[in-house]
Amino acid sequence: xxxxxxxxxxxxxxxxxxxxxxxxxxxxxxxxxxxxxxxxxxxxxxxxxxxxxxxxxxxxxxxxxxxxxxxxxxxxxxxxxxxxxxxxxxxxxxxxxxxxxxxxxxxxxxxxxxxxxxxxxxxxxxxxxxxxxxxxxxxxxxxxxxxxxxxxxxxxxxxxxxxxxxxxxxxxxxxxxxxxxxxxxxxxxxxxxxxxxxxxxxxxxxxxxxxxxxxxxxxxxxxxxxxxxxxxxxxxxxxxxxxxxxxxxxxxxxxxxxxxxxxxxxxxxxxxxxxxxxxxxxxxxx
Numbered sequence: 001x002x003x004x005x006x007x008x009x010x011x012x013x014x015x016x017x018x019x020x021x022x023x024x025x026x027x028x029x030x031x032x033x034x035x036x037x038x039x040x041x042x043x044x045x046x047x048x049x050x051x052x053x054x055x056x057x058x059x060x061x062x063x064x065x066x067x068x069x070x071x072x073x074x075x076x077x078x079x080x081x082x083x084x085x086x087x088x089x090x091x092x093x094x095x096x097x098x099x100x101x102x103x104x105x106x107x108x109x110x111x112x113x114x115x116x117x118x119x120x121x122x123x124x125x126x127x128x129x130x131x132x133x134x135x136x137x138x139x140x141x142x143x144x145x146x147x148x149x150x151x152x153x154x155x156x157x158x159x160x161x162x163x164x165x166x167x168x169x170x171x172x173x174x175x176x177x178x179x180x181x182x183x184x185x186x187x188x189x190x191x192x193x194x195x196x197x198x199x200x201x202x203x204x205x206x207x208x209x210x211x212x213x214x215x216x217x218x219x220x221x222x223x224x225x226x227x228x229x230x231x232x233x234x235x236x237x238x239x240x241x242x243x244x245x246x247x248x249x250x251x252x253x254x255x256x257x258x259x260x261x262x263x264x265x266x267x268x269x270x271x272x273x274x275x276x277x278x279x280x281x282x283x284x285x286x
Contacts, residue, residue, distance in 0.1 A: 131171040132159020133207040140225035147221040151237035182214035191260040
């Protein structure tokens with residue numbers, strides 16, 4: 001089943017997309033995305049290459065008896081359906097004794113790990129969780145101008161690293177207070193965006209202001225409510241912010257917000273502020 005939708009691009013203007021539905025699993029529609037430039041005038045102009053959306057690299061293995069049912073690989077029942085294409089930083093020294101490490105596959109595992117050559121400790125490197133809030137108030141979105149590096153002076157949703165001992169929603173509320181001095185109530189999860197290249201996962205919640213008061217925290221130089229048509233796309237801090245805001249605006253235009261999951265593949269060697277240097281390989285939404 002094919003149908004066309006319109007995606008609101010920040011720098012490349014309106015793009016027409018062809019979406020092919022691959023079946024529903026637990027209320028999620030699995031779609032592959034390709035983009036074609038529209039003949040309409042772009043919403044914003046830029047000298048940068050327009051972002052592109054391409055089909056995901058991994059593909060679910062379909063059951064021969066039922067093409068809408070995903071089944072595990074016949075070669076290994078424990079093999080993941082999707083394989084990571086990201087990279088990780090090397091661990092050169094043991095965090096316990098300071099000895100040098102070598103990379104090898106420990107017994108019972110399938111992935112290379114940093115193993116201490118002195119004490120034998122295995123070091124594991126796991127992704128970092130970034131949590132934040134997309135706050136709508138009077139048909140406007142609350143953004144903060146960063147007062148720290150990276151992306152100093154650029155706009156972002158209030159978000160930051162999740163701390164031990166707190167839930168994702170608690171972390172999002174805390175970060176909103178720290179960056180915007182705003183008291184909020186979380187309404188629902190809106191997006192999970194994985195960035196394998198830098199080992200980060202973003203979880204963004206929809207939230208509302210409990211009081212109409214906010215002001216810059218230590219990590220922000222300014223906080224402001226932006227109408228949807230006035231969002232400063234060319235001055236956003238990270239690709240994750242660009243993707244999140246585009247998804248939200250598209251949802252609002254067709255009805256109401258949905259939940260989104262996607263993988264942002266950043267182009268290796270680019271800085272965090274190069275927000276257009278990415279592709280989205282696949283996208284799940286409710």
